[in-house]
Amino acid sequence: MIDQRAWSVRVHEDFRDLEQLEGQWNHWAEDPPFRRYDWQRTWWEVYGPGSLSRKRSRLCILEVRHGETLAGIVPLYREWHPLWGWVLRWLGSGEVCSDYLGPIAPACYQEHVGRVAIIALHALALGKSRFQDVAIDRSAAPRLTCHRIDWDGMRADDPAVQAVRIQAETLKWALDVRPTESSWQLALPRTWGEYLxxxxxxxxxxxxxxxxxxxxxxxxxxxxxxxxxxxxxxxxxxxxxxxxxxxxxxxxxxxxxxxxxxxxxxxxxxxxxxxxxxxxxxxxxxxxxxxxxxxxxxxxxxxxxxxxxxxxxxxxxxxxxxxxxxxxxxxxxxxxxxxxxxxETFDLLRGDEPYKRHLGARPTPLVRIRAAPPQVSARWRFTLWNWGRHSRELLRRMKAKNIDFGGTMMEDDQVAAVDS
Structure with a gap:
C-alpha cells in the first residue's frame, strides 16, 4: 500500500546529473539490456543532438520521487517535428529497435510512476509547476513542453501501460493505443530431445x-x-x-x-x-x-x-x-x-515471422501508445496525424483490392510517399 506522501518529478537534460542513479537504474531494469543505463546512455550519445538526424532533440528523463524516496525513472527524449511539435519518445527507439521499454521502477511503484509521468507531462504542457498531487522541478529544462508522446516497444502487460492509459483518459488526452508486432519467447526444456x-x-x-x-x-x-x-x-x-x-x-x-x-x-x-x-x-x-x-x-x-x-x-x-x-x-x-x-529462455524478440512459431516460441504482445494533451495546438496536431493514419490505411486497403485511382493504379512508391 502506497502512503499519501507527495510526489515530485525532476526533469533532467544531461546524463551527468544521473550518474549517481546508475546502479539503482540497472537494478530496477530487471536485466533486459534495452532498459539498462549503459544501453540508453550510449544510444543517446550516438543518436542524440550530435547526429544529423536529431539535431533538434533534447534529453528529457523524469526522476520520480515519493516524498524523499526515489520511486522510478522515466527515460525519455523529446524531438521537434515540423507538424507534430515536440514529441516525447523512449531512449533506444528507432532503428535500434529496443524491446520492453518503459518506466524503470520497482514492482510496487510501476503503476504509480506511469500515472505520475502523465500528470507531470500534462503540467508541463500547461506550463505549470504543480498539478494535482505532483510537483514538477523544471529548473534544468525551463522551456520544456510536450505536444505528443509516441511510446513504442512496451509490453501490453506492463503495469505502467494501464496506468498511463487511465490517467491520460482522465486528463482528457487524445489517445491511440494499438498492438504492434509481438516479441516471441521459447521456454527451453531440459534436453534437446524434449525440445524436438x-x-x-x-x-x-x-x-x-x-x-x-x-x-x-x-x-x-x-x-x-x-x-x-x-x-x-x-x-x-x-x-x-x-x-x-x-x-x-x-x-x-x-x-x-x-x-x-x-x-x-x-x-x-x-x-x-x-x-x-x-x-x-x-x-x-x-x-x-x-x-x-x-x-x-x-x-x-x-x-x-x-x-x-x-x-x-x-x-x-x-x-x-x-x-x-x-x-x-x-x-x-x-x-x-x-x-x-x-x-531457460530463448527470446526471438520483436517480429511476427512464421519461423518463430515453428521453433515453438510463444508471443508476448507489445503496444505503441500515441497521445496528446488537451491543449489546442497539441490536439489539432494529433487530429492531423490521425487523419493521415486513416488515409494511409484506406489507401492500403484500396491498393490491396486493386481499386483504380482515376484510371491509374497507384504504384508502391506513391503509397510510400503518402505514408511518409
Missing part, C-alpha cells in the same frame, strides 16, 4: 528432426561463439572483430538480395553496437556466433544475454547457401547450445 518432441505441428517436427540428423552433428558444420568463457562453460573465440565482420557481411548480402539496404548501411547503427559490444562482450551480456559449413560462413547471430535468457537480436545468412536452410540451422544450433549452457 515438443515441436508442432508434426510436419515442422519432422522437418527439424531431419535437419538435426543431417547437419547438426555433421563434422563439416561448426558453430563458433565469441563471448565470456564463464557464461558458456567452453572456450570461445576471442577475435570479436572478425565475428562482427562476418555478421555485417552476411546481413547486408541477404538484405541486398531482398532489395533492402540493410541495417548496417546506417553508420550510427554500426557505431552504436560496436560501442555496446566493447562493454557487453567482456561482461557476459552479449555474444557473437557464426555457423560454418565446410569452412564457409553460412549464418551469423548477435546475441544479448540477460540472466537466464538468450536474446537473438540480429542475424545474417549467406544467400549462396539457401538450399541448406542456414537460418534454421543457426536457430536450431543456438537453441541446442542454449539448453546445454543452462539458459
Amino acid at each position: 518432441d515438443s515441436l508442432q505441428p508434426r510436419s515442422v517436427r519432422r522437418r527439424y528432426r531431419k535437419l538435426s540428423r543431417a547437419y547438426l552433428d555433421h563434422p563439416d558444420l561448426v558453430l563458433h561463439v565469441v563471448g565470456k568463457q564463464e557464461v558458456f562453460g567452453t572456450p570461445c573465440d576471442d577475435n570479436w572483430q572478425s565475428a562482427w565482420n562476418i555478421l555485417v557481411q552476411l546481413h547486408q548480402a541477404r538484405r541486398r538480395q531482398l532489395g533492402d539496404q540493410g541495417l548496417f548501411a546506417s553508420t550510427q547503427f554500426e557505431v552504436f553496437h560496436r560501442r555496446i559490444l566493447t562493454e557487453y562482450l567482456p561482461s557476459g551480456r552479449a555474444a557473437l556466433a557464426w555457423l560454418e559449413w565446410q569452412g564457409q560462413p553460412i549464418a551469423a547471430e548477435y546475441l544479448l544475454l540477460s540472466g537466464k535468457t538468450v536474446m537473438a537480436y540480429q542475424s545474417g545468412i549467406n544467400p549462396d547457401f539457401l538450399t541448406l536452410s542456414p537460418g534454421h540451422l543457426m536457430s536450431l544450433s543456438l537453441i541446442r547450445e542454449a539448453i546445454r549452457w543452462g539458459f
Whole structure:
C-alpha cells in the first residue's frame, strides 16, 4: 500500500546529473539490456543532438520521487517535428529497435510512476509547476513542453501501460493505443530431445528432426561463439572483430538480395553496437556466433544475454547457401547450445515471422501508445496525424483490392510517399 506522501518529478537534460542513479537504474531494469543505463546512455550519445538526424532533440528523463524516496525513472527524449511539435519518445527507439521499454521502477511503484509521468507531462504542457498531487522541478529544462508522446516497444502487460492509459483518459488526452508486432519467447526444456518432441505441428517436427540428423552433428558444420568463457562453460573465440565482420557481411548480402539496404548501411547503427559490444562482450551480456559449413560462413547471430535468457537480436545468412536452410540451422544450433549452457529462455524478440512459431516460441504482445494533451495546438496536431493514419490505411486497403485511382493504379512508391 502506497502512503499519501507527495510526489515530485525532476526533469533532467544531461546524463551527468544521473550518474549517481546508475546502479539503482540497472537494478530496477530487471536485466533486459534495452532498459539498462549503459544501453540508453550510449544510444543517446550516438543518436542524440550530435547526429544529423536529431539535431533538434533534447534529453528529457523524469526522476520520480515519493516524498524523499526515489520511486522510478522515466527515460525519455523529446524531438521537434515540423507538424507534430515536440514529441516525447523512449531512449533506444528507432532503428535500434529496443524491446520492453518503459518506466524503470520497482514492482510496487510501476503503476504509480506511469500515472505520475502523465500528470507531470500534462503540467508541463500547461506550463505549470504543480498539478494535482505532483510537483514538477523544471529548473534544468525551463522551456520544456510536450505536444505528443509516441511510446513504442512496451509490453501490453506492463503495469505502467494501464496506468498511463487511465490517467491520460482522465486528463482528457487524445489517445491511440494499438498492438504492434509481438516479441516471441521459447521456454527451453531440459534436453534437446524434449525440445524436438515438443515441436508442432508434426510436419515442422519432422522437418527439424531431419535437419538435426543431417547437419547438426555433421563434422563439416561448426558453430563458433565469441563471448565470456564463464557464461558458456567452453572456450570461445576471442577475435570479436572478425565475428562482427562476418555478421555485417552476411546481413547486408541477404538484405541486398531482398532489395533492402540493410541495417548496417546506417553508420550510427554500426557505431552504436560496436560501442555496446566493447562493454557487453567482456561482461557476459552479449555474444557473437557464426555457423560454418565446410569452412564457409553460412549464418551469423548477435546475441544479448540477460540472466537466464538468450536474446537473438540480429542475424545474417549467406544467400549462396539457401538450399541448406542456414537460418534454421543457426536457430536450431543456438537453441541446442542454449539448453546445454543452462539458459531457460530463448527470446526471438520483436517480429511476427512464421519461423518463430515453428521453433515453438510463444508471443508476448507489445503496444505503441500515441497521445496528446488537451491543449489546442497539441490536439489539432494529433487530429492531423490521425487523419493521415486513416488515409494511409484506406489507401492500403484500396491498393490491396486493386481499386483504380482515376484510371491509374497507384504504384508502391506513391503509397510510400503518402505514408511518409
